[in-house]
Structures are given as structure tokens and as C-alpha cells.
Amino acid sequence: PGTGYGVRGVSDGSGVGVAGEAQGNFGAGVLGRVPGTGWGVRGISSNSGIGVEGESQAGPGAGVSAKASLAGTALLIDGSIGVRGNAPAFLHTATPTNVDASRTIIDNPMTNGDPNAMLVVTYVISATDPLITAPIGVYYDSGSGRWLIFRADGNNMPFGAKFNVLVIKKVP
Template sequence: MKKTFISFIIFSASLSAYGQLDVVVTEEGAPGGKVQIKNDDNNANAFAGITNGKGAGLYGLNTSMSGIVVGIRGSSASITHGSSAISGVTGVYGLITTASAGDNSAGVRGINNGTGFSSVGVIGYQAGSGRGVYGETPSGFGVYGFASEPDHAGVGVKGATLGNYGAGVEAAYSGTGVGTALQIDNGTIKVSGSNRAAFVHTATVANKIGTNSTDIDNPMCNGDPNCLVFITQRLNPEGLIYNNSPVGVFYNSNRGKWVIFNEGTFLLPTNAQFNVLIIKQ
């Protein structure tokens, strides 16, 4: 395929410095696009867009209404390692140059005006076991999520996993002492979904063992002798059923289930209820 090279020698105003710009014109659809701007200087930019107003230094627009389209794409083939969040190989680099930037300034900002549930402002993807999105700060928040509508059920940060042994969200203290992995400010802990870590267990005829104990049959704790099981007794609002006895729990290895039992010889009434909290180790 024939290529046409157009070169420009660009001098400074004093003629004491210069740079060379090579423009490569190719056929439409060729690798690299219609026009390439090439610079072999290791320390210079191939292209710099500059504006001193409210416009954009560089603006990319794809007007297609269908397909997987891109307005601006940046890529790099380097395998050089970085030492922190501010160094390393970068496909697209956004920078705020002043140390006194205003509130809500951003090195990179992603905005999606779609109102659907699956619309995303910023997506990060990593093909191996690294990090899809990584945030780092000396003293603020590495990653901050905020749901701004007080009358809606928005979520500041949501994590999910398909891995059987993974975690939707992991909080870790990475220092050398004994620090805080997870901090909850000014709110409760709420559980939801079909498999909840906290649930109500009812002693029924089917799950009672003898006269004073009941099996907890729940996938959150079945087959796991190392999980932590916490229980409190529930007083029926009508006052009809109440287990008037101290209780305890133990793991029955023969059945692979945790058991709530009455201490002593007190009978456990059918339909007595217990609040159960499971913490995995």
C-alpha cells in the first residue's frame, strides 16, 4: 500500500531550536487511520493541542449511532514498570498541573448522559489478576463514590464478583501495625439478597433435633465449621412463642450444620425464632 510522507521543519522564533513533524497520509481504513502524525524524538509529543479558553485542547468525536465506537483512543506498547499511581505506562494521560486546583477538578473525567441502569461514566478493565480501577492518595480517599439523590436508593460504591472464592468488595489494612480495614461512618449495616449473612431462623418440627435443639440449615454456614455464628432470641410480637432458656450453638460434623440448643434440659418450643449472623473466616 502506497504511503505519502509530508515533513515539516518547525523553528522557534529565535531560530535557535527546531523540531520536525512527519505527517503520514495513508488510505482510508489502513492501520493508524487516514493521517498519522509521527515524531521520533524520544522526549517530544507527536501532537499537542493547546487552548487558553473554555474549549478543548484535543477533541475527538465519532458520530456513528451504532456499533462499538471510540471518540479518542490512546495506547502504548511499552512494558516498563511504574513505581506508583503517578508513574508507569499510560494509554491515556490526564493531568491537572496546578497544586491549588478547584473543587471537583479531575485529571480524567468520564460523563455518560444515558439514564439506563447499565450506563457507565468510567470503565476500567485489566485482563489478568490486576486492578480494573486503582485510586491512590496520600491522605484523602483512594476511590470515592457518591450517590447524590437523597430520595433514591443510590449506592456510592458497588462491588460484585462471579468467583466462588472471590469477594464483591475487599477492605484491607496494608500497614505493618494493627490498623483498620473497614470503617463505617454514621450508618447501619444492611443485608439483602437471597443468601443473606443475617437472617431469621425458625425452629420447626422438620429441623428440630430431639426436644431442645434445632438445625440451622442455611448455605451461608452449612459445611463450614470455622465460620462465626452469633444468635439472639426473638420475642414474638404477639407474645405467643418464646424460648425461655439460655441458648448456645455448636457445629455438628455428622450433619454438616450448626445447631442452636437450649442449655440444660429446657424444651425448645416449635416456632421459636432466632436472629442469626454469620461471619466467614
């Protein structure tokens, strides 16, 4: 009761302050629970570190899982989202090898062969890239197993046109 720490661990900078490990095939290495307002588990980074990190080392697991009631919010973000590595967000550029008339073919491991992926695509406008004034759309071509970005006006896709692509996957 009151304020303070239930468990506190301090590292000298080269180790772990508190470690928890579940034995067997199920359980929780560390569990934080708050009956009212506050944080069950909280990580704070002061400088350029990471406040909380999750990692899935094998199989189809998840590094971080968030869950809420139907009325709640599973993941609350206050700031931008950064991605790196084999990321669900990438830049696609229309080139002579991926343009077919009014379409450009996306060839990316995050989207290839997945007709159920959800793609959010935005056109990149800059002073040096070609301008597309028509609406754009996306569709999945089951014959090639690829997603395509198309111009709704049917005009040719210009080489050098750039698109930001965000891929969202529904998993069991």
C-alpha cells in the same frame, strides 16, 4: 496540585462515566491513591442508587476487598448493614421438623457442612412468639454436618421460637 478532579467522567444516565479494565491476569482497572487524608476512590449515591458496587463474576473471588495495616481499620461502616439474596444473615424458626428436645437444627447453605463458620445468634422476642428465658448457645454437630441452637437450661425448644443468625466465614 490543588483541588479539582484528576479524571472526571459523566454519563447521560444510561452508561458509564469512567471505566477501567486491567488486561491479562493481574492489575488494576481503576486505582485511586491519596498521599494524605481524603478518598482514593469515592462513590456517592443521591437517591436510592449505590455509591460503590463490587461484583465477583466467577470463581472464589471477592466483589469488594478491604485491607488495612495492623493499626488501621479495613472496613468502616457508618450506618446499618443491609443484606439480600443468598445472604450471610437469616431468620431461623424452630419447627416440629427441626426441633430435637432442647435443640433446633439449622439447615442453611451458608452453614451446612462448615464447622469453621462463625455464627452470631440472637433470640427474637415478640408478643406473638414463644418466650425463652434461658441462655442459648450454638454448636456444630459433625455427624449431621449441621449447626444447632440449644437452650442452656435443657428444657424443650418451643416450636415457633425465632433466631437471627449471622454467618461469618474466614477465607484464605
